[in-house]
Amino acid sequence: MNNLAPAISPPSGVGDSKPANQAVLDWVQEVARLTQPDNVFWCDGSERENVYLLDQACRQKVLIKLNEKKVPGSYLHRSNPNDVARVEQFTLICTPTKEEAGPTNHWADPAETYSKLNAMLKGAMKGRTMFVVPYIMGPPDSPLAKVGFEITDSIYVVLSMRVMTRMGTVALRRLEASKDGEWNRGVHSLLDVNPDRRWICHFPQDNAIISVGSGYGGNVLLSKKCLALRIGSYLARKQGWLAEHMLILGVESPEGKKHYVAAAFPSACGKTNFAMLIPPKHFAGWKVTTIGDDIAWMQIGGDGQLYAVNPENGYFGVVPGTSHKSNPNAMKSIACDTIYTNVALTDDGDVWWEGKDGAPPAHAIDWRGNDWTPDSKDKAAHPNSRFATPMRNNPVLDPDVEKGEGVPISAIIFGGRRSDTMPLVVQALDWEHGVYVGATMASETTAAATGAVGQVRRDPMAMLPFCGYNIGEYLRHWLRIGARLENPPLIFNVNWFRKSADGKFLWPGFGDNMRVLKWVIDRCEGSEAAVKSPIGWLPRPDDLDLAELGGFPHQNIVELLGIDHEEWKRELAGHGEFFESLGGVVPDELLKQREKLAERFQV
Ligand code: OXD
Ligand code: MN
Numbered sequence: 142m143n144n145l146a147p148a149i150s151p152p153s154g155v156g157d158s159k160p161a162n163q164a165v166l167d168w169v170q171e172v173a174r175l176t177q178p179d180n181v182f183w184c185d186g187s188e189r190e191n192v193y194l195l196d197q198a199c200r201q202k203v204l205i206k207l208n209e210k211k212v213p214g215s216y217l218h219r220s221n222p223n224d225v226a227r228v229e230q231f232t233l234i235c236t237p238t239k240e241e242a243g244p245t246n247h248w249a250d251p252a253e254t255y256s257k258l259n260a261m262l263k264g265a266m267k268g269r270t271m272f273v274v275p276y277i278m279g280p281p282d283s284p285l286a287k288v289g290f291e292i293t294d295s296i297y298v299v300l301s302m303r304v305m306t307r308m309g310t311v312a313l314r315r316l317e318a319s320k321d322g323e324w325n326r327g328v329h330s331l332l333d334v335n336p337d338r339r340w341i342c343h344f345p346q347d348n349a350i351i352s353v354g355s356g357y358g359g360n361v362l363l364s365k366k367c368l369a370l371r372i373g374s375y376l377a378r379k380q381g382w383l384a385e386h387m388l389i390l391g392v393e394s395p396e397g398k399k400h401y402v403a404a405a406f407p408s409a410c411g412k413t414n415f416a417m418l419i420p421p422k423h424f425a426g427w428k429v430t431t432i433g434d435d436i437a438w439m440q441i442g443g444d445g446q447l448y449a450v451n452p453e454n455g456y457f458g459v460v461p462g463t464s465h466k467s468n469p470n471a472m473k474s475i476a477c478d479t480i481y482t483n484v485a486l487t488d489d490g491d492v493w494w495e496g497k498d499g500a501p502p503a504h505a506i507d508w509r510g511n512d513w514t515p516d517s518k519d520k521a522a523h524p525n526s527r528f529a530t531p532m533r534n535n536p537v538l539d540p541d542v543e544k545g546e547g548v549p550i551s552a553i554i555f556g557g558r559r560s561d562t563m564p565l566v567v568q569a570l571d572w573e574h575g576v577y578v579g580a581t582m583a584s585e586t587t588a589a590a591t592g593a594v595g596q597v598r599r600d601p602m603a604m605l606p607f608c609g610y611n612i613g614e615y616l617r618h619w620l621r622i623g624a625r626l627e628n629p630p631l632i633f634n635v636n637w638f639r640k641s642a643d644g645k646f647l648w649p650g651f652g653d654n655m656r657v658l659k660w661v662i663d664r665c666e667g668s669e670a671a672v673k674s675p676i677g678w679l680p681r682p683d684d685l686d687l688a689e690l691g692g693f694p695h696q697n698i699v700e701l702l703g704i705d706h707e708e709w710k711r712e713l714a715g716h717g718e719f720f721e722s723l724g725g726v727v728p729d730e731l732l733k734q735r736e737k738l739a740e741r742f743q744v
Contacts, residue, residue: 186309
């Protein structure tokens with residue numbers, strides 16, 4: 142099935158909100174001249190517009206309306222089966238020189254890429270509607286907020302952007318009020334959804350993005366990975382702030398003391414679960430609240446602390462495995478007003494996926510649109526099936542989520558999916574060591590991107606697929622930010638995924654991650670409950686509150702916190718190989734950190 146929809150003619154007062162900004166009007170006209178749509182639909186983000194577009198999307202079979210009683214206000218979308226994840230190999234950073242894109246990005250010459258893409262876009266929207274979607278990333282009154290415009294020929298993209306961003310007139314107002322008049326130009330066309338003509342191209346120096354040939358969220362909701370991370374990280378370096386692949390959560394003690402934590406994990410490693418964590422019963426009175434589940438924009442406040450905002454307005458999360466057991470708050474968030482992509486449809490118009498509570502349905506239609514029963518050998522939902530849901534649905538949304546200056550960050554956590562080597566938690570010795578920990582982070586790959594799953598790859602700060610410029614410069618930027626912070630957050634590394642010799646997870650994860658979070662918070666409060674090890678500060682088993690962790694063998698915590706010197710010898714060699722593979726761009730400070738780590742293992 143594909144997402145292509147014919148042109149639509151809306152009733153009067155819908156689709157005609159042209160902005161006053163002449164530069165925007167000129168750009169839209171230029172793109173329309175190239176792509177030749179049947180009509181141009183100017184989005185204003187109103188409820189009337191939304192009702193109209195949802196109705197159109199259902200008529201055109203781009204969306205299926207779900208049972209209003211089971212999942213009110215919710216819809217199912219099936220993408221083309223060739224188009225279900227981000228495509229890193231076709232994601233390009235088009236800077237004037239290859240060095241600016243650096244060793245971890247696929248680079249292409251900007252002029253050549255523009256002309257290649259323009260040839261593909263020529264007449265691409267004939268017979269279709271071209272939507273113009275104005276949006277803001279960040280709380281509208283934040284100094285970090287950015288305005289973007291996405292031109293798209295996908296009604297699914299428009300409806301998803303409405304969930305994921307602050308979309309419509311609010312963005313036009315922000316643009317009019319802004320001093321710099323800076324805005325991002327994004328052009329998206331499905332073309333014929335052909336993997337051979339699929340390119341996600343970034344032009345950071347022009348603040349521009351062009352995405353063709355895909356309908357998958359991570360490739361086409363240009364606000365998210367493309368603007369908030371790739372172009373965002375480029376702007377952040379120029380302007381002295383940080384754009385990171387991090388969740389932001391608040392933790393409040395029973396006494397009412399609150400800290401905020403930002404945490405970077407690669408895609409599909411449980412960021413949404415961690416951001417909505419429900420503490421176990423033993424932690425009665427503790428509260429975890431969500432600022433964001435995927436992206437953090439952080440700046441240095443007047444008091445020398447790091448402050449974070451969530452640029453997004455919704456969550457685009459992985460569905461399989463989400464249940465009342467694993468993430469009750471996510472289940473409540475996706476109970477209504479949600480756009481599901483590539484999950485299964487039950488006979489009573491509900492959605493189903495592997496790992497949902499209860500027994501599987503006796504019959505369903507799978508993500509490809511085929512009949513499915515529990516005996517089918519294929520999965521009912523694609524492993525990277527997604528929900529797009531507004532953040533206001535989250536029952537633990539933090540009250541300060543709209544605060545323009547952001548929330549003060551006490552701790553930064555890095556984490557990957559590692560079966561061995563990395564302990565449950567470790568605290569870096571200082572900022573520079575913390576940057577080294579983030580720079581050498583690794584994780585087993587997941588279904589969020591096309592390619593092999595389960596292979597360990599280095600993923601600095603979980604930004605490997607998202608850093609919009611030279612990774613060496615990026616690490617240098619982190620070091621510079623640290624030097625400017627009078628009161629830097631403490632830096633930690635966690636690993637929820639360590640396995641025993643017989644291949645079983647040693648740590649229960651999910652809500653019990655509160656036990657690790659509590660130690661992190663204690664350390665931020667000055668607790669001395671830790672021992673120094675070659676890799677940083679570790680809790681002793683008794684330093685973690687493991688009370689009422691039913692059936693948890695004490696031996697597990699010993700294994701989880703253990704440092705195996707043989708594994709670390711390999712790990713250090715891995716760091717060295719990774720740094721070498723980057724071809725001389727790694728800052729000297731980090732090369733020295735590696736030497737110091739090796740020395741600490743020798744004494
Ligand atoms: C995401 C991703 O969708 O990281 O958030 O792939
Ligand atoms: Mn992500």
